[in-house]
Amino acid sequence: xxxxxxxxxxxxxxxxxxxxxxxxxxxxxxxxxxxxxxxxxxxxxxxxxxxxxxxxxxxxxxxxxxxxxxxxxx
Numbered sequence: 001x002x003x004x005x006x007x008x009x010x011x012x013x014x015x016x017x018x019x020x021x022x023x024x025x026x027x028x029x030x031x032x033x034x035x036x037x038x039x040x041x042x043x044x045x046x047x048x049x050x051x052x053x054x055x056x057x058x059x060x061x062x063x064x065x066x067x068x069x070x071x072x073x074x
């Protein structure tokens with residue numbers, strides 16, 4: 001059985017990231033791979049709650065893309 005729990009603090013989040021890094025090359029189907037899968041889900045859940053990414057402003061996005069492409073900006 002995989003021994004993991006919800007990530008509720010920044011310290012637990014950082015520990016989970018370290019553990020996931022150690023498990024990164026786990027053999028598919030192994031106990032370690034299952035633990036890595038669960039940790040990845042828990043880390044994602046924590047990040048969505050504590051580090052949300054706002055939707056980009058469409059006008060700002062077009063401006064940035066135009067600058068990157070060397071096109072004139074209105």
